Amino acid sequence: MMEVLFYIASIIALSATGLALSRSNATHALIYLIVSLLAVAVVFFLLGAPFAAALEILIYAGAIMVLFVFVIMMLNLGAEGDARERASLNPRNWILPGIMAALLFVELLFALSHTSDSISGVAVDPKTVGLALFGPYVLAVEIASMLLLAGLVGAYHLGRRFLVREGEDG
Amino acid sequence: MGGLTVPLEHVLLLASLLFSLGLLGLMLRRNIIFMLMSLEVMLNAAALAFVAAGANWGQADGQIVFLIILSVAAAEVAVGLGLVLQIQRRFKTLDMDRANRLRG
Numbered sequence: 001m002m003e004v005l006f007y008i009a010s011i012i013a014l015s016a017t018g019l020a021l022s023r024s025n026a027t028h029a030l031i032y033l034i035v036s037l038l039a040v041a042v043v044f045f046l047l048g049a050p051f052a053a054a055l056e057i058l059i060y061a062g063a064i065m066v067l068f069v070f071v072i073m074m075l076n077l078g079a080e081g082d083a084r085e086r087a088s089l090n091p092r093n094w095i096l097p098g099i100m101a102a103l104l105f106v107e108l109l110f111a112l113s114h115t116s117d118s119i120s121g122v123a124v125d126p127k128t129v130g131l132a133l134f135g136p137y138v139l140a141v142e143i144a145s146m147l148l149l150a151g152l153v154g155a156y157h158l159g160r161r162f163l164v165r166e167g168e169d170g
Numbered sequence: 171m172g173g174l175t176v177p178l179e180h181v182l183l184l185a186s187l188l189f190s191l192g193l194l195g196l197m198l199r200r201n202i203i204f205m206l207m208s209l210e211v212m213l214n215a216a217a218l219a220f221v222a223a224g225a226n227w228g229q230a231d232g233q234i235v236f237l238i239i240l241s242v243a244a245a246e247v248a249v250g251l252g253l254v255l256q257i258q259r260r261f262k263t264l265d266m267d268r269a270n271r272l273r274g
Contacts, residue, residue, distance in 0.1 A: 075258050
């Protein structure tokens with residue numbers, strides 16, 4: 001039963017990702033991307049990582065995608081942006097990226113062809129994760145917090161509305 | 171929970187398919203918003219591989235690396251979307267083929 005759920009969630013994740021990256025409308029693509037992230041969260045849950053699944057929904061599908069929504073709304077791309085995207089998606093443009101991505105996938109398949117393990121599906125509960133996070137991995141927590149602080153400062157600096165004043169262009 | 175017995179290979183196959191799709195999107199699209207979305211897909215695929223490996227051995231380490239990837243993705247998106255706003259303001263386009271000069 002769990003196996004069937006896993007394969008259904010995988011198919012939903014793959015098809016939603018493919019649809020998201022081939023839409024011309026950014027908002028539609030974003031909604032497909034949210035579906036894909038939710039499907040990956042289901043996969044996390046089935047793999048026995050409920051904490052990772054909750055964080056995937058809260059932070060990826062929640063916070064990060066809301067950032068995208070706000071930026072798309074602020075940019076107000078409209079119909080002409082839509083038309084330009086549709087023009088850039090003609091089949092001729094697909095050939096070279098498709099070949100390269102397929103080659104990379106074949107290489108990954110070749111690298112994976114020697115694993116023969118099977119996942120037990122025993123859940124690693126959040127308590128274990130938290131104990132490991134603030135035990136041996138406390139330096140990683142510090143680095144992540146520094147990274148988020150740097151991201152905050154950088155986003156504030158870039159997002160200021162009047163970064164360039166009227167007289168001094170460029 | 172606890173009854174899943176899929177081969178690790180299948181989960182890693184899903185992760186590599188998602189990664190390849192993200193790479194395809196990154197190379198295919200010219201709009202910087204779609205490029206950022208493709209980067210998100212690729213980071214998510216890498217995180218899926220880590221969580222799968224952590225689940226394979228029943229250890230918490232995979233989920234901890236997932237947390238690190240999550241914070242990297244959040245910081246990257248915050249800075250990237252700030253850059254998107256600046257690019258739109260300066261070049262009046264999001265097309266990376268037309269806005270490829272760093273000085274406006």
